[in-house]
Amino acid sequence: MTKATKLLTALPPPQRGRLMALGREVSFPEDTRIFEAGGTADRFWVIRSGAVSLDQQVTSLQRVTVATLGSGDLLGWSWLFPPHQWDFGAEAFSPVRAYEFEAQPVLELCEEDPQLGMTLVRIVAEILAYRLEMTRGQLMEQYSLHRRSGL
Template sequence: MAMVTGELAREPFLSGMRGTDLSRLAPAARPAGFPPGRRLATEPEPAELFWLIRDGTIDLDSRLPDGGSVAIDTLGPGSVVGWSWMFPPYRWRFGAVASTPVEAIEFDGRLVRTLCAVDPSLGHELTRRFAEVMAHRLQTARTRLLEPSSGFVPSKGRPEPRSTDA
């Protein structure tokens, strides 16, 4: 069941987007719900979806070399989850799991990629919005990794890598 353009216009991530862009996105969107513990994304599986959280929380995590994972962030209502569907090789770069019951709008990323290819202005607008989210999440992850309680110990005295084209 596709979403109505007016419903999409009320979502913070899409706020201020042109009505024509929302109309193009509406067929790619549908309501979705997830129980606590449901994994929405697993590194490095194929990424074909993204979600706008309406209610509930989703934890982002990242795999560790030992097979475990580390929490990166917790996202709540008004947040967008998933950008890996936008960039080749279209594989999840982080994991995501519902930490509470979640109500969301789920988007078919493959269809959205096609819509963006047909309408470059829509593609530019979505890329701009996702880039802002990515920059914020990168800063959040950096801050979390540098917290004393994280267990992460930055290296000291290690020389910077040298450029081979100097």
């Protein structure tokens, strides 16, 4: 399995500079809800430090963590694809510092610079493929444990 792609280091320096010009530094205290599943996905973040858990609401009282993201990881991809709604919720697992990008200016930049747009979409697709593979591995591991326990 390949390692996780990091958005900013995967972009060539000139494209990274153009994207970074649209970002701003933000922070989230530990236990802050960053977004909720079903909400409007109009921005994304690149985590500088700290950890964020992605979760899925399974009952009205219970959330299940589906992934934990850390330094260099992309938080939020739903801004790129209709219907532009978050598929998961996200919470700061520790104090988090990140670069925040509003979707609309980034999408406009991608229209102005189709090469940057294509590169950005390719990198996000690689990130999603990696996360899907990790989730598949976790599901297979849980299935194997479940079968061995005879449940």
